[in-house]
Amino acid sequence: MAKKILLSGIQPTGAPHVGNYFGMMKQVIDLQNEYETYGMIVNYHALTTISNKTELEENTKNVVLDFLAIGADPEKMILFKQSDVPEHVELTWIFNCLVTMPWLSRAHAFKDKTDKGIEASVGLFDYPVLMAADILLYDTEVVPVGEDQRQHVEMAREIARKFNANYGDTFAEPKEMIKAEVAIVPGTDGQKMSKSYGNTIPLFGTDEEIQKAVMSIVTDSGTDIPANVYAIHKLFKTEADLAPIYEENKGKYKALKDALLADILAFVTPMRERREYYVNNPDLVAEILRKGSEKANAKASAKMQDVRKKVGLD
DSSP states (O other), X not given: OOOOEEEEEEOOSSOOBHHHIIIIIHHHHHHTTTSEEEEEEXXXXXXXXXXXXXXXHHHHHHHHHHHHXXXXXXXXXXXXXXXXXXXXXXXXXXXXXXXXXXXXXXOHHHHHHHXXXXXXXXXXXXXXXXXXXXXXXXXXXXXXXXGGGHHHHHHHHHHHHHHHXXXXXXXXXXXXXXXXXXXXXXXXXXXXXXXXXXXXXXXXOOHHHHHHHHHTOOOOTTOSSOHHHHHHHTTTSOHHHHHXXXXXXXXXXXXXXXXXXXXXXXXXXXXXXXXXXXXXXXXXXXXXXXXXXXHHHHHHHHHHHXXXXXXXXX
16 A cells, blocks of 8 residues: 655754754654655745845755754655745645635734734745645645644645635645644743744754753742653653652752753764764765655646646646
8 A cells, every 4th residue: 555645844944952853853753664754844934034045055954964863764755945846836826816815814823923023924924825835735644743833734724625626636635643742842941842932952952052951941949840841851751761760859950950961962962973974975965855856846746737737727
């Protein structure tokens, strides 16, 4: 039987943190054996927040290295840049002519970002439609996301239904995959871990940067087990393994943070080594992206040929 199709995209908007890893990246790596997997660097989406050429190029290069470092296997995952497949923006325009502005105004993410002071550009407003094109272009069936992206996958389903109703059966209806235990990865202040909140633990930071983040975790005085420390720690060890550590160090916040720091460093060290290998082999990375783009283009081109015929553009 053919494998189901899974697609995941990550924005090149800065260095990944522990929340990115457990909330999405790890799921994709774990599932690459089971699914036909597309790992996309969504650099068109990044234009909604980055307007500096050098920054975008550097971030894009780094997120490719990060994906390879955490275990992306080019033989199992189609790793590519969104901008290498022009059909993404073409399909977005076709979808734009199907959806309405009041419908798009329901998007929670747009409201959240503009409330934080991000400029309300047309691109930011239209973000869910481009994301729908990303997903539907590859007949995606499964999309691993965090809870904050659930609505966007729901919107992609609605667009697929509307297109299919207008033009005939064309797009599969994707389903979100949300792991309850990492739907919202806590940050150092107890809120959702997010760069915009300044509460992240960097995945590929230096020992000193990771230590600084861990030691900044907010603790509630008067409790034996610091809730925020424990919530992050159980991402790295089972609760059974943590039980004796937290029993032995009740109320010893510094000791518990030191234990968490040691576990994080032990976890990320092999990833750092793999990342350094790819940093030192840029031609290999370029070849991986070239092959990935070829495969993605073949799939997207075939789908768009069908779409053009159905809407009357061919």
